[in-house]
Amino acid sequence: MSYELTKGAIQTIMTGGEVVCPVLQILGSKEISSNNPSKRYRILISDGVHLNSYAMLASHLTPMLLSGELVENSVVKITNHVASIVKNADKGDKRIMVILDLEVIMHGAQVGMKIGNPVQFDPNQQSQQPIPSQPAPQASQPKPQLQQRINEPVTPKSKPAFNGYQNETIYNSPKTTKTHPIASISPYQNNWTIKVRVTSKSQVRTWSNAKGEGKLFSMDLVDESGEIRATAFKDQVDKFYDMIEEDKLYYISKCQVKMANKKFCTLNNNYELSFTSETQVIPCVEEDTAIPKLQFNFASLSTIQDAEAGSILDFIGVCKTSGDVVSLTARTTNRELKKRDITIVDRSLTAVTLTLWGNQAEEFRGDTHPVVAVKGGKVSEFGGGKSVSLLASSVLQVNPDIPEAHRLKGWFDDLTEDAKFNSVSSRSESGSGGKWYLIGEAVASKVGCGEKAEYFSTYATVMHVRQERCVYKACPTPDCQKKVIDQNTGQYKCEKCNREFDSFKYRLMLSVDIGDFSGHQWITIFQEAAEELLGVSAETVGRLQEENTSQFGDIFRNVTLQPFQFKLRAKMETYNDESRLKMSAFSVKKPDVNDRCRRLLSEIRELSGIEVR
DNA sequence: CCCCCCCC
Numbered sequence: 001m002s003y004e005l006t007k008g009a010i011q012t013i014m015t016g017g018e019v020v021c022p023v024l025q026i027l028g029s030k031e032i033s034s035n036n037p038s039k040r041y042r043i044l045i046s047d048g049v050h051l052n053s054y055a056m057l058a059s060h061l062t063p064m065l066l067s068g069e070l071v072e073n074s075v076v077k078i079t080n081h082v083a084s085i086v087k088n089a090d091k092g093d094k095r096i097m098v099i100l101d102l103e104v105i106m107h108g109a110q111v112g113m114k115i116g117n118p119v120q121f122d123p124n125q126q127s128q129q130p131i132p133s134q135p136a137p138q139a140s141q142p143k144p145q146l147q148q149r150i151n152e153p154v155t156p157k158s159k160p161a162f163n164g165y166q167n168e169t170i171y172n173s174p175k176t177t178k179t180h181p182i183a184s185i186s187p188y189q190n191n192w193t194i195k196v197r198v199t200s201k202s203q204v205r206t207w208s209n210a211k212g213e214g215k216l217f218s219m220d221l222v223d224e225s226g227e228i229r230a231t232a233f234k235d236q237v238d239k240f241y242d243m244i245e246e247d248k249l250y251y252i253s254k255c256q257v258k259m260a261n262k263k264f265c266t267l268n269n270n271y272e273l274s275f276t277s278e279t280q281v282i283p284c285v286e287e288d289t290a291i292p293k294l295q296f297n298f299a300s301l302s303t304i305q306d307a308e309a310g311s312i313l314d315f316i317g318v319c320k321t322s323g324d325v326v327s328l329t330a331r332t333t334n335r336e337l338k339k340r341d342i343t344i345v346d347r348s349l350t351a352v353t354l355t356l357w358g359n360q361a362e363e364f365r366g367d368t369h370p371v372v373a374v375k376g377g378k379v380s381e382f383g384g385g386k387s388v389s390l391l392a393s394s395v396l397q398v399n400p401d402i403p404e405a406h407r408l409k410g411w412f413d414d415l416t417e418d419a420k421f422n423s424v425s426s427r428s429e430s431g432s433g434g435k436w437y438l439i440g441e442a443v444a445s446k447v448g449c450g451e452k453a454e455y456f457s458t459y460a461t462v463m464h465v466r467q468e469r470c471v472y473k474a475c476p477t478p479d480c481q482k483k484v485i486d487q488n489t490g491q492y493k494c495e496k497c498n499r500e501f502d503s504f505k506y507r508l509m510l511s512v513d514i515g516d517f518s519g520h521q522w523i524t525i526f527q528e529a530a531e532e533l534l535g536v537s538a539e540t541v542g543r544l545q546e547e548n549t550s551q552f553g554d555i556f557r558n559v560t561l562q563p564f565q566f567k568l569r570a571k572m573e574t575y576n577d578e579s580r581l582k583m584s585a586f587s588v589k590k591p592d593v594n595d596r597c598r599r600l601l602s603e604i605r606e607l608s609g610i611e612v613r
Numbered sequence: 614c615c616c617c618c619c620c621c
Contacts, residue, residue, distance in 0.1 A: 207615060216615055233614055264616040274614080330619040337619055357619075382621065391618045426621090 003075045003106060003115060005048035010121050013083050014052060014095050022047065023105060025115050026074045029065055032056070032270075040270055041065055045097070048116035055097040058183035058225045059268045064104075073108035075115075080224070084184035095123065098184050100225045181225030185257060185271055193253040195284060196221035196228075199294040200375075200395045201246050203359070204237055217241055220267060220393075221252070223291050229265050230255060230273035240281055249284035249291060266312050266376060266393065294395060296375055298404065302348035304388065305424035305435065309381035315388070316373040316404055317344030318412040320351065320421070322366025341387075342366050345421050347411055349598075353387040353425035360396055369412060371405040373397040384455030384569065385426030420595060436599060440518025448570025448581055456570065459591060460514040461563050462533070465556045470511070471542045473504040481507055481527075506542030508534070512585075514566065523568060524584040533559060533588045565589050565596075 009022035028044035041062060045055045057065065064070040080101035085094070180192040199220045206215045218231040230252070232240050244250070255273040265272060275281075296314045299307075307313060323341040330337050340361035345351045354372065356364055375395040377388040390396060399405060436457045437447065448454040475482045475494035484492035484504050491500045508530035513522050531537055534555050544552040567587035572579055604610070 205615075205617085207617085209615090211614070214614065218615085231615070261616065264618095326620080328620050330617085333617065333619070335617075335619070339620065341620095355620080378618075389618075389620095393618080 003111065005046065005075070005115055007047055007049045007116075009047040010045070010050040010052045010097075013081070013097055014054070014121055014123055016083065016095070022078050024076060024078055025111070026070060026072060026076060026108065027051065027114060028072055029057075029070075043099070045099075046114070046116070046118040049118055050121035051118045052097060052121050054094065055099065058098060058100045058181070059270070060183075060226055061099065061102065062268075064102075069107075070102075070104060071108035073111040073113060074104055075106045075111055076102045076104050078102050082181055082184060082225075084180070085189070096184075098181065098225070100181060100183060179251065182221065182223045182228050182269070183225035185228060185269075185273075187257040187259075187271065190254070190257060193251050194221070194223060195249065195251050195288070195291065196223050197249050197291045197293065198244055198246055199227075200393075201244055202392060204241060205392075218393075219244060221273075222295075226269055227267045228269045228271060228273060229260065229267050230275065232275040232279075235277065236275040236279065240275065240279075243281065243283070247293065249286075249288055251280075251282040251284055253280045254278040294375065296373060296402075296404075298373075300348045301344065301346045301350035301352050301424075302422075304350070304352050304379060304386050307379045307386065309379055309386070311379045312376050312391075313379060313388070314373075314375045315344075315346075315352075315377060316371065316408060317346040317352065317354075318408055319343070319366040319370050319372050320345045322364065325361050338362060340364055342372070343423075343425075344372055345412070346408060349419070349421050351421035351423040351425070353385075353423075355387060355389040356396070357390055360390060364398070370399045371408050373400045373402070373405060383426035384453070385424055387425040420598070438518040439514065439516050439521050442568075442570070443519055443521065448583065449572060453569050453571035455568065457565065457567050458514075458516070459563060459565050459596060460516050461561055462559050463513040463515045463520055463561075465513075465534075465559060466511040467553070467556055469509070471506050471508050471538060471545060473542070474507040476501050476503050476505050506538040508538045508541060510534075514564075521583060523566070524582065525588060526584065526586075529585050529588045533564060533585075535559070563591050565591050 003025070004023065005025055006019060006022035009019040009024060012019050013022070025046045025048070026043055027046050029041045030043075032040045032042050040059050041057045042053070043055050043057055044051060044053050046052070061070075070076070078099055078101075080099075082098050082100065083095045084098050085096075178193060179195040182194055182196065185192065185194070199222050201219045202217045204215050204217045207213060214234045215237050216231055216233045217237055218229055221228050221230055252273075254276065256276050257271050258274060260267070260270055260272040296316070298316050299313045301315055301317055304313065304315070319342050321343045325338050325340045328337050328339065329335070338358055338361050340356045342354050342356065342364065343351050344354050354374070354377070373396075374388070374390065375397075376391065377394050378391050380387055380389050399409075436459075437445070439458060439460055442456055442458065447456055472483050473486065473492065474480070475484050475492075475497055477494065477497050480494060480497055482494050482496035484494050484501070487493055487500065490502060492502070492504045493500045508525070508527050510525040510530045510533070511522060512525055512533070513520055515521070525533055527538060534541065535558070536555055541552070541555060544555065565588075566585045568583050568585050570581060570583045573582045
């Protein structure tokens, strides 16, 4: 299949002319800096006549490359670009085409070949390059946007609407505003002005260390092409802190450009800005809807349970319950901290604990069940559950005026009293059993076979409970569970407490084989969970074992072939140099039939795509 | 020039 590329577009663009939405072919890509997770790519692009290797993708388009959506030979429509000038002392200035947006017209695999026989574009020989005979849609032709505007009524005060970067930058159109896209910022060229929206501004923070002390605040800046973090120190804090407001537009120039430390900044940019005494910040009075507002990319709360600990997510939910503010001292830094845990829920019927810190913890009011939207929250893992914690860089919005918030609030207000949520966090009411697996699934997917313990839930039937050594005599000390040594003198010795007692307490440690149609598994169940399973106290089990063999046997017969829901902990344990997977149940409950049905329905829905009511 | 992001 052959495609019409916009022949001549590269020469026009690279010599400062305008081409509207050229159709070009991607012939290769190369990572620019490999030591950085926020990857920027240089690409080789062709218009069928010329090849241009001085082209790069704005970083927000990197995912298209990584996902395989954009591959070699792909034919694309460049819907937005700039030709940025990079100053170069020895060889003269060089133009780089920065692709700000594109649409894939045909996937590379389908195109399957290089179109035409393009030659490398050489800016120094541009006059000798043959001009393509085929006409291409170029700047000389009226732009559809401009034509439209001619027909619009012109009021004396009206200013031309934003018409893309082509006209906004000095490169393509010297007659209009001189601003540069964030995507073109690099340490090699510092004579720029960006027009940006401040999407978030941090509080002022002070530091004091061996190198000195000071204060700073940072802000996240976005424009159509990308995003970048900027930080102001000391004097610049006094100069700019009050003037900079979230959601407002500014012209910013003369900053220091540094490599961003990806450890501390999750913005999609390899660079960050530091304000200097030269830095200029000019508020832009007029709203420009072309510059994006704070963008959330909400993940369903149900995805948090499988999210990697440490990952950064945007999410939105309704505050169902709000805990009190708790003071604590950070172990590592000895810092005094205040935190508040709240539980948020969304339409996936998932409940997640969200931890707020400092001022945000103190100022939060949860009693009216506000909608809480978070950008850049951190997933953390505790006790087998997942929760989310706010970072200093996170943005928290309470009852934001966005459609999703209104929808969620409406949904929540219509919930019935008995609505049940699946909590993925360990500290909340229900405790976390992690994912639901069939026994065979858990075994096949090697749950718990890694470094760390893993937690999962299952519905299973008790196949067998081993009666031998199911109960033992333990130290009577409340928190000690050590098996005592019967001295046969009426005294019981605990080697852990290093004491003799004249009494003991019975404790259960059951070996139970549980199974479903997919497989079975021997698990260990301790005290409370074991009492829950057997329906009798450890004390009774111990007493009947000694006094009444028949009734003792009944205890086990009564639960055999009965179904339960288990919350299990699976972990590799080494014993006598042999490593094997151990599973234990930390929670055993009679099946909740409603919950069971809900879960099955949602699985059917997920597997079949059919809405089941 | 910061770079802490905490706790059970």
